Amino acid sequence: MRTPVNPLRPAARAAAVPPSATAALDAHAKALAAAGAPVINLTSGEPAFATVEPAARAAEQAIAEDFTRYTPAAGIPALRTAIAARLNRYGTECEAAEVVVTAGAKQALHYAFTALLEPGDEVLVPAPYWVSYPHLITLAGGKPVPVQPETGNGLKVTPEQLRAAVTSRTRVLLLNSPANPSGVVYSRIELAALAEVAADHDLAIISDEICDHWVFGDARFASVASLGPEIASRTVTIGGVSKTFAMTGWRIGWLAAPTELTTAVAALQSHTASAPSSISQRAALGALSADLGAELERRRAELDARRLTTIKALDDTPGLQVAGTPEGAFFLLADVTGLYGKTYGDRSITSAADFAELLLAEANVAVVPGTDFAAPNHVRISYTVPPELLREALDRLADFVSALN
Numbered sequence: 452m453r454t455p456v457n458p459l460r461p462a463a464r465a466a467a468v469p470p471s472a473t474a475a476l477d478a479h480a481k482a483l484a485a486a487g488a489p490v491i492n493l494t495s496g497e498p499a500f501a502t503v504e505p506a507a508r509a510a511e512q513a514i515a516e517d518f519t520r521y522t523p524a525a526g527i528p529a530l531r532t533a534i535a536a537r538l539n540r541y542g543t544e545c546e547a548a549e550v551v552v553t554a555g556a557k558q559a560l561h562y563a564f565t566a567l568l569e570p571g572d573e574v575l576v577p578a579p580y581w582v583s584y585p586h587l588i589t590l591a592g593g594k595p596v597p598v599q600p601e602t603g604n605g606l607k608v609t610p611e612q613l614r615a616a617v618t619s620r621t622r623v624l625l626l627n628s629p630a631n632p633s634g635v636v637y638s639r640i641e642l643a644a645l646a647e648v649a650a651d652h653d654l655a656i657i658s659d660e661i662c663d664h665w666v667f668g669d670a671r672f673a674s675v676a677s678l679g680p681e682i683a684s685r686t687v688t689i690g691g692v693s694k695t696f697a698m699t700g701w702r703i704g705w706l707a708a709p710t711e712l713t714t715a716v717a718a719l720q721s722h723t724a725s726a727p728s729s730i731s732q733r734a735a736l737g738a739l740s741a742d743l744g745a746e747l748e749r750r751r752a753e754l755d756a757r758r759l760t761t762i763k764a765l766d767d768t769p770g771l772q773v774a775g776t777p778e779g780a781f782f783l784l785a786d787v788t789g790l791y792g793k794t795y796g797d798r799s800i801t802s803a804a805d806f807a808e809l810l811l812a813e814a815n816v817a818v819v820p821g822t823d824f825a826a827p828n829h830v831r832i833s834y835t836v837p838p839e840l841l842r843e844a845l846d847r848l849a850d851f852v853s854a855l856n
């Protein structure tokens with residue numbers, strides 16, 4: 452007789468994927484808050500704004516019209532056209548046929564890796580990187596190859612570093628600017644130099660541009676596919692409405708690429724999700740079609756003020772150091788090595804995880820240790836919470852640090 456085995460044991464590909472560390476921390480902080488602790492949660496990956504009004508109205512309209520059936524696998528034509536038009540504001544020359552609408556940028560990334568990678572193909576991933584990238588790559592059969600920035604280079608990788616990491620198995624260069632978790636924004640010139648490495652080694656580029664709107668100060672967003680036709684022909688652009696329009700729960704993202712790839716991705720989607728939600732697609736169309744310039748500008752100014760408040764508070768806290776120049780997204784990394792060896796009661800701090808754990812337990816402030824972002828001596832601070840809460844959290848942080856021995 453066969454030795455009994457658990458029939459529901461996860462296959463190796465699923466067993467290798469842990470739950471998202473940020474989601475786990477977010478859940479822990481929320482559970483503490485639900486139990487009555489006055490927790491301020493600086494772990495969130497979404498802007499603390501309401502979904503833009505025209506999106507909500509368009510969704511209501513879609514329901515009223517009973518627009519509730521399967522849509523074409525690649526998304527409704529009007530939305531694909533609106534997405535192409537939006538991308539082209541950045542100087543690309545994208546057409547509706549080169550766009551596939553997905554259930555969030557995350558699903559677009561999943562399709563992109565699945566469509567491009569053969570088993571064992573390598574993907575260059577500049578670090579620090581968003582937690583989901585390595586798992587999305589592994590799940591698609593690929594191998595993530597982290598490229599760590601050199602000390603003193605503002606958390607940015609250089610073309611030379613990418614060149615040194617290329618092997619005969621390298622297939623994709625993954626770029627993400629503005630970057631999660633560091634908030635670093637690569638300039639157009641810097642991106643061009645990185646993209647040139649991809650061109651020289653005939654690599655595809657996947658450019659995650661989900662935070663395109665959230666760029667502050669003198670920094671300017673540049674879309675990789677706008678760097679010229681040769682680069683555009685090897686680039687998959689990832690984006691969505693989640694972050695710009697405060698629509699994370701609506702689950703609409705996109706992938707834009709030459710039609711050879713979008714046709715393959717639409718086929719993948721047709722056999723998996725069928726299509727994204729019809730109602731959410733109409734909501735996204737509402738957001739993209741409305742004149743939201745002034746509203747989005749107001750939100751950007753608010754977030755910029757929160758960013759500057761956070762940087763100032765960290766600069767004023769001995770032992771903590773802002774890493775790189777956070778000029779985009781709504782996160783930054785604080786280097787905590789200056790606090791290693793310090794103690795709180797009988798607990799000593801020897802890692803970013805120790806620091807984050809103690810800060811939550813003693814000061815009720817939740818931040819994410821950087822281990823899973825390949826930034827092991829840092830914590831990620833998400834500064835999107837409303838200003839009064841942010842101020843209170845930063846005061847608690849400073850008090851906690853000054854109470855360390």
Ligand SMILES: Cc1ncc(COP(=O)(O)O)c(C=O)c1O
Nearest residue numbers: 496555556557581631691693704
């Ligand atoms: C860098 C990056 N890419 C993609 C995503 C996924 O966004 P979406 O909500 O559209 O799936 C996130 C969300 O946290 C992100 O930070």
